[in-house]
Amino acid sequence: MSKLGNLGARLHRGEIGYDFIGKRKIWYGVSILITITAILGLAVRGLNMGIEFQGGAVFTTPKNMSVSVASAENYAQEASGHDAIVQKLGDGSLRIQVAGIETSDATKIKNELAKDLKVDAEKINADLVGPSWGEQIANKAWQGLGIFMVLVVIYLAIAFEWRMAVAALVALIHDITITTGIYALVGFEVTPGTVIGLLTILGYSLYDTVVVFDSLKEQTKDITKQTRWTYSDVANRSINGTLVRSINTTVVALLPVAGLLFIGGGFLGAGMLNDISLSLFVGLAAGAYSSIFIATPLVADLKEREPQMKALRKRVLAKRAQAGSQEEFAGARTGAADSDDAAPAVVGPRDQSAARNRGRGRPSGKRR
Template sequence: MSRFGSIGARLYRGEVGYDFVAKRKIWYGLSILITITAIVGLAVQGLNMGIEFKGGAVFNTPKTSVSVAQAETYAEEASGHDAIVQKLGNDTLRIQVSELDTAQADKVSAQLAEDLKVDPDLITGELVGPSWGEQIANKAWTGLGVFMLLVVLYLAVAFEWRMAVAALIALIHDLTITVGVYALVGFEVTPGTVIGLLTILGYSLYDTVVVFDGLKEGAKDITKQTRYTYSEVANRSLNGTLVRSINTTVVALLPVAGLLFIGGGFLGAGMLNDISLSLFVGLAAGAYSSIFIATPLVADLKEREPQMKALKKRVLAKRAQAAAKGESPDLADDSGEPQDEEHSDTAPAGAVVGQRGRGRGGRPSGRRR
């Protein structure tokens, strides 16, 4: 078994773990820094909206040896407006010019054919009105709002309102980062981008719901024991699903990376860039937020409850009592009686342990009788 596979198996069995929840202030600070950077980029750079949203014309040329920079110059001189040129995989060009009407588009097409030295009949044009883009944007915002509302209602019913709030914050976090990256790199925002943004919401929720489901199960009757606080149970649930979250994210990112770097970069397929960049950034941000944001936020909210505050006091008091007696608090049951280390079925949250328990997910100790 590989080293990573061995670590993954130990994480799943609870033999090793990392205390994500205890270090939540670090993750919060990092997320705030990334989010501020995204917002500043959005405010300074702004989004490069495609003609689908602001109106204009798109011209597709046949194969030409003219460079992208020279084609931009020709298009701007012919139209009097800013132009965006993309070179496609077969050395054809896609030229976008904003704010053109039908008559102007015909003149620009003829001038481009002359400047690029190509047959005018081989240049195809498409005119897009700004009202169509406005309708698309309004529908996207409506879809996003309905989606968020349904997510909050479902999580509040299936789990609890604290988990719904944490998941909503994680979703907003992911969307803000993805939109900020678009602003910083200057990629064009098209309907494909909107599709990608709506798609990542489901991926972002997937890992979060998996962790929440494990946390809900692990926190059942939590106040009837004095071994773990809620934050420690949350951390154990997070570690238990960590390998699965990493595996599913990597498997999802690999084909998206192929679309982004091979399809968009080498083949020059512009539409692939629009969709794949939002998917790539959103998937990575979603995996991060499910581990470092959503679960720690739930723990923070739950620890404010009087019952959980009382539980934490009992757990800390029991540990202090055990430490005074020179005993390990994790080897005592809830009645205060010490247990045999070999039969302990749990490990302290975030700690590396060496015992081989007989509890859930553990293996027999192999002790000979």
Template sequence: MSKLGNIGARLYRGEVGYDFIGKRMIWYGVSILITITAIVGLSVRGLNMGIEFSGGAVFTTPKTSVTTEEARHRAESAAGGHQATAQKLGGGALRIQISGLDTKQALPVQEELAKELNVPAKDVNTQLVGPSWGQQIADKAWLGLGIFMVLVVLYLAIAFEWRMALAALIALVHDLTITVGVYALVGFEVTPGTVIGLLTILGYSLYDTVVVFDSLKEASKDITKQSRFTYGEIANRSINGTLVRSINTTVVALLPVAGLLFVGGGVLGAGMLNDISLALFVGLAAGAYSSIFIATPLVADFKGREPQMQALARRVLAKRAASEAKEAGEDGQPATAPADDDSEDAAVVGPRQQPTSRSRGRGGPSGKRR
């Protein structure tokens, strides 16, 4: 842990770092490939909408020895081919969902299902969900998502600037597309729990992005008054400075969600935990990725098109070229500029160093001759 802390401190001070901005085209390509895969999976397989959205009936049976797979086949047979899902509840009971059933069809299916599972028909509890209610849930979810996006863009545009707001919006769409695509590929049922998970991951995704943006905003103050770093280089230093923090917060958030997904959903067979935990797990991972590899590089690209930033980049490159030429012409003399980045920054904005020749024959800070 101390070693990780030392690495984080060195990243924060800029002593070490990875060139995220310089290799941004690689990350753009990876994100485009993953997004295309998600869209293709969504188009080909589609979403497995739960009865809360499509309408249908939910049958809760008493304790039975029938397995979930057998119950699913028997439920589909009893419902005349309607799609059914089954899951185990506490005490050996079963929860069976059959989509597309109306009120007239539910009672015969209840009786047939009780006969198939060898349980009394009066002990099978039936709940009907109309498609209009599911449509209301979908409409409210879309409305909530739209309001959230608008508020996010307005806040980021006011707190930072519109380029950061646009980059954050693209990152959010990226995270949502990947999460929905994974849902389509895996085939998990989309329930209200899924909607809750999707809305939750938007906040987590924005958290990491705002942390990097805040660091970048502080580091880029009065950037045009210096000629040491370009905007892209300062953005890269901001990513490296917050990298360990982003990794730590993401891992801490993913661990309990992984417990919900693999233990609660996989071992215990809790369907609602599957719905919400898969959305959270995929969304958290995608959000941490997009805040580092997508959002901040996009801001660097947007800002790099500004005339002021382009002029700054030319000054920085010209100064470096002049420095290299001067070092090459000093007949092997070492460079007088200190190697530490922070010292170089101070040399740019602070008082110039006095020539070496003026200090000859002087013994101390007061300048008195020996």
């Protein structure tokens, strides 16, 4: 933990860092590939809509039923003429869900199930949802999602700027598409709990994005007055500075959701837990990814197209090139000075001969 804290501190101070912005095309490509896979899953398999959205009935049997889930599915399909989903609950009762039937047929189906399951029809509880009411619920869900998106864009445009609002909207659409695509591929049922989970993970996704955007806004207040960093450089430092915090918050949020999904839904067989926990788990992971690899690099791309940022980039690159030339020139001078200092220490035969010849023709006071 101490090493992780030191790493976070060094990332925040800019001592080390990963070039997220420079490698943004790689992350764009990965996101496009995942999004295409999700869209194909939606197109081929489609969403398994619950009875709350398409109408139907849910029959709950008494406790401690000895009938298997497979047998109950066959009984329900024969009685209704539609596909049925059967779950065995913790108390031994069976939850039989049949979608797409009229409420007037529910009594007949209930009686047929009672005969096949060998229980009293009065002991089977039936919850009915009409098709029109289910369609109304679906429309309300889409309206709520649309209103949420509009409010998010307006808030971010006012609090930050329109480029950040556009980037956040793209990241949210990315998260929704991936989450719904996973639902289509896995085949989980879409219920009101799923919609609640989607709205919840959009809030988490925005939280990570807004944290990075706030740091970026603070560090780029007077960016045009200096010639050391480009906008992309500052954006990259903002991501690195908040990276450990984003990872910590995401992991802490994913742990209880993973417990709901894999333990509550997988081992206990709780249907509602599956519906909401899968959307939370996939959405939290996708939201953390998009805030780092999609939203901020996209803002950097949009900002770098501004004339002021283009001029800043030219100045920064020119200064870096000049600094590099000066360092190269200084290095060359240092090398030349070292070679000049070493030259007098090298004594060759020619120098020795010249010195001896000069000494031979001189008169000496000792030899006359």
